[in-house]
Amino acid sequence: MKSQDVYFVDGVRTPFGKAGEKGVFWNTRADDLSVKSVLGLLDRHPDLPREAIDDVAIAAANQKGDQGLQLGRSVSILAGLPTTVPGYAIDRWCAGAMTAVTTVSGAIGIGAYDLALAGGVEHMGHHPMGDGMDPNPRFLAERLVDPSALNMGNTAEKIHDRFPHLTKERADMLGLASQKKAAKAYEAGKIQADLIPVSAASPEGFKLVSKDEHLRPDSTLEGMRDLKTPFRPHGKVTAGNASPLTDGATMALIAGETAVKKYSLKPKMKMVSFAFAGVEPEIMGIGPIPSTEKALAKAGLSISDIGLFEINEAFAIQVLSFLDHFGIADDDPRVNQYGGAIAMGHPLAASGVRLMIQLARQFEDNKDVRYGMTTMCVGLGMGGTVIWENTSYRGK
Numbered sequence: 172m173k174s175q176d177v178y179f180v181d182g183v184r185t186p187f188g189k190a191g192e193k194g195v196f197w198n199t200r201a202d203d204l205s206v207k208s209v210l211g212l213l214d215r216h217p218d219l220p221r222e223a224i225d226d227v228a229i230a231a232a233n234q235k236g237d238q239g240l241q242l243g244r245s246v247s248i249l250a251g252l253p254t255t256v257p258g259y260a261i262d263r264w265c266a267g268a269m270t271a272v273t274t275v276s277g278a279i280g281i282g283a284y285d286l287a288l289a290g291g292v293e294h295m296g297h298h299p300m301g302d303g304m305d306p307n308p309r310f311l312a313e314r315l316v317d318p319s320a321l322n323m324g325n326t327a328e329k330i331h332d333r334f335p336h337l338t339k340e341r342a343d344m345l346g347l348a349s350q351k352k353a354a355k356a357y358e359a360g361k362i363q364a365d366l367i368p369v370s371a372a373s374p375e376g377f378k379l380v381s382k383d384e385h386l387r388p389d390s391t392l393e394g395m396r397d398l399k400t401p402f403r404p405h406g407k408v409t410a411g412n413a414s415p416l417t418d419g420a421t422m423a424l425i426a427g428e429t430a431v432k433k434y435s436l437k438p439k440m441k442m443v444s445f446a447f448a449g450v451e452p453e454i455m456g457i458g459p460i461p462s463t464e465k466a467l468a469k470a471g472l473s474i475s476d477i478g479l480f481e482i483n484e485a486f487a488i489q490v491l492s493f494l495d496h497f498g499i500a501d502d503d504p505r506v507n508q509y510g511g512a513i514a515m516g517h518p519l520a521a522s523g524v525r526l527m528i529q530l531a532r533q534f535e536d537n538k539d540v541r542y543g544m545t546t547m548c549v550g551l552g553m554g555g556t557v558i559w560e561n562t563s564y565r566g567k
């Protein structure tokens with residue numbers, strides 16, 4: 172085996188739907204959403220021999236029912252990949268797809284693999300957060316974690332407690348900016364370019380879903396100000412500054428330099444470094460801070476070298492805590508140029524690849540930017556960061 176550079180060749184996703192009976196994907200299986208993402212991705216690479224795919228890693232945070240049959244393998248079979256192509260399921264809750272990418276990248280980097288598919292799916296309608304989980308009673312009995320650590324909204328309220336200068340108004344403004352930036356990105360066709368429309372069953376027949384369902388382009392600060400605070404009376408986290416419950420799937424094609432040359436691929440990003448890190452579970456949202464510090468150190472870069480950031484907006488407060496730590500303004504134009512999870516939704520284990528898809532497209536439009544970052548927080552107190560180099564970089 173020979174070590175090699177690792178590339179994000181391409182990525183796609185399904186539109187994201189509202190979780191629940193009224194959502195567009197209520198009558199669509201999670202594994203079928205994932206199949207769509209695989210087919211949509213491979214359709215963009217008709218000449219790539221399917222049998223050359225060394226592995227398929229697909230994440231879900233809740234691995235049962237229509238997300239339970241060892242997704243990597245079952246989705247590969249359902250997508251019609253050759254039976255010789257293996258696959259596996261992966262889980263790191265919200266960072267599932269990110270971990271799928273970093274895991275296959277490790278295998279590619281040491282030369283064990285040349286090509287892999289990595290992505291995630293979450294049908295939060297079919298699998299509400301925490302459904303069927305049986306946390307060990309020791310967690311609470313032995314005070315291993317604070318009781319609030321098991322509810323993500325509570326962890327966001329806890330960050331507000333810890334950093335009072337990161338006010339609700341700042342969180343609402345970030346939520347509003349996410350909606351406005353997403354609307355602008357849609358107007359410019361930046362999002363649709365990587366969406367795979369899905370024909371979804373509904374009581375009225377099949378409907379073609381070609382847009383994220385949660386978007387609220389007409390949001391106003393006034394309209395958001397007095398929304399209920401579902402996680403705590405008189406709290407700060409609302410539906411306006413939190414990511415909504417979402418159904419959706421993502422998929423990426425990851426390749427080593429050998430495959431890039433052999434199949435004449437045109438990769439969009441080169442992996443520079445990645446890191447995961449742990450923090451106190453009850454303030455899990457600050458996880459991206461140490462994971463970013465680790466990833467920067469491994470890359471030999473500093474935060475000022477990063478020209479574009481894709482930060483998952485699980486909650487506005489968690490993004491604010493990251494920006495505050497690194498001395499970046501709330502409205503820095505390098506951050507989440509197309510908006511984020513507050514506007515588009517956050518189908519837990521799928522979101523990591525959405526961040527990569529958006530960063531890759533921004534790289535194409537910003538050829539003077541060399542490095543970018545995808546980062547996200549993870550339940551039970553973790554963060555993940557991947558640093559990427561722009562393959563379109565033309566120098567300053």
Ligand SMILES: CC(C)(COP(=O)(O)OP(=O)(O)OC[C@H]1O[C@@H](n2cnc3c(N)ncnc32)[C@H](O)[C@@H]1OP(=O)(O)O)[C@@H](O)C(=O)NCCC(=O)NCCS
Pocket residue numbers: 265323324350387390391394395398399401409410411413414415416485486517548549550
């Ligand atoms: C915050 C949360 C509880 C809200 O759930 P919900 O109440 O079902 O959300 P809704 O979409 O119905 O919105 C609630 C209300 O806010 C309103 N609203 C939402 N966003 C708004 C906006 N941008 N502007 C104005 N109103 C808005 C809705 O219209 C709705 O109003 P209504 O009650 O009058 O109908 C839910 O989205 C949640 O749990 N999010 C976090 C998910 C999570 O933890 N993910 C993992 C992260 S680690």
